[in-house]
Amino acid sequence: MRILKRGITALAAVMALCVAVPTVAMACQAPAAAAVGDSFISGEGGLETGPYLAGSDTPTDQCHRSASGPAVLAAAIAKLNLRVNATCSAATTQNLLTTGQYGELPQVQQLDHRLKYVFVSIGGNDVGFGTLVGCFLQADCDQTTTPQQTLQAIDQLGPKLDAAYRAIRWAAPHATVVVNLYPSLLPTVQSGPTGFCPKINAGEVMLGNQIQDKLNATIAAHAMRHGFKVADVSAQARRHNICTNVSWFYQPGTVPPAATLHPTALGRAALAGADVVALQQ
Secondary structure (H helix, E strand, O other): OOOHHHHHHHHHHHHHHHHHHHHHHHHHHEEEEEEEEEHHHHOOOOOOOOOOOOOOOOOOEEEOOOOOHHHHHHHHOOOEEEEOOOOOOOOHHHHOOOOOOOOOOHHHHHHOOOEEEEEEEEEOHOOOOHHHHHHHHOOOHHHHOOOHHHHHHHHOHHHHHHHHHHHHHHHHHOOEEEEOOOOOOOOOOOOOOOOOOOOOHHOOOOHHHHHHHHHHHHHHHHHHHHEEEEOOOHHHHHHOOOOOOOOOEEEOOOHHHEEEEEEEEHHHHHHHHHHHHOOOO
């Protein structure tokens, strides 16, 4: 927790050194790191530190790589050179493996044997994260089949993760790989929703936590099976869930729809801190 706090408070200074100043960034170019995965690692919505990185917010490319994405921050804090940032919003395991987005190569094909570290966040879109969020915000989702369909999709996720993890290991055989779990969006069942999330009822809180816990457990188990490290900020994020007035997540209506319920600047800094903790384990 101390490292997480340090990562958050040191964020601006580290970003200034290793990102904003090219001559100093030269000193941060070893060892080489990369990031692959979805919007939770690309930094969807993360415009507090400026526009999305060049080429990732155009009419033909909506990967939305933030200058303060979790992997960017983790690399800066740990003094790594994030030489490859292949992350892209809406990415699935298929986009890592075989089908690039917006004309880009599949993400794993952008990795190479010179990398020493790889940060990963993947799996949420394979089980329909966007559909689930829409269900929770627009309906009594606990009265629909969507939660059960999501749980069934998680049951089928393991082989997809294994294929993605094998491909990462093959492409970057010498790299330490850190896999991010998804931060907890909801309060505990006991505390229930508050006035900050009036559209979410107690039944949805229970189902949402069941889904997220199962998803994270599946990701963690398969990551460790491949010898990868796991970065887990879920406990800390739960204290800053979407129903609090100190939330680490963008509230509906405050950002473009694609960024809704994605980590804010503080949430992304916490994810970066968890990455740094994982690197040291």
